Amino acid sequence: MKAGFIKAALAAVVLSSAAAGTANAAGCMKGAVVGGVAGHYAGHHAVVGAVGGCLVGRHIAKKQAEERAAQRQQVRAE
Template sequence: MKKYLMLAAAAGLLATSITTADAEPGGCLKYGAAGAVGGHVANHHGVLGAMGGCVTGMYVRHRYRKEARAKAALYDKEHPGAKGSYEEKATAYDVEHSTTPGQMTNPGASSAAPGTSPAPAAQPQQ
């Protein structure tokens, strides 16, 4: 009987752990755990490290979501009437423009300021 109960519990745990991958960076739990370990190592200040890590995690996630909303707005300008959540639109923008999450511009693109066109190449004299 215990064997079947353990198998059912393992199957339930496996079923709940198989979800779609979330591309967002870790929030309060992930950064808080890392901060707690760091705080514990640094003179036994685990609670203080956990609080600092939690605040950092919330800020990183906020910055990520803010950028995703900006990319979704740019995608909406290029594709009026597009349907989907802002995460889906930001991912589509990343695919179309060869950018990565965390960067608004393509790392291989020119260094011209946003909204301006690069200087034209010099024309040879004839």
Template sequence: MKPIAILAATAALTLSAAGAAEAKGCIKGAIVGGAAGHVVGHGVVGAAAGCVVGRQQANKRDREKATQPAPR
């Protein structure tokens, strides 16, 4: 129970302190990756990987939005 409380407190603190521009996609990915990694005993590695993947997906969405033609 204690690790879950620590994880929740860390996630809440991170979400409140992070700016949207710097951490776009990273926070959500880190939370999901950290939770998945915690299940298999590698929470920090999962959070780091989740951050990288989340950021990559956010960049991909931004590129797709930039290439779409403007609606008339």
């Protein structure tokens, strides 16, 4: 059972990172791992959880990058 879970989680991470592309991969890997584990324990849906985690991780990383850019612009303007 553990070997199957590990294979499914690894496949989910690889698929989600391939879908994200290299430019948008920030946050995807961490989100995919967390989502895969959560999906596994929530009814053996590791792949679905990993894909969802990747999307959420990318969204959070994008928001954080935008906030950092806004802070840098604010510091330069002062």
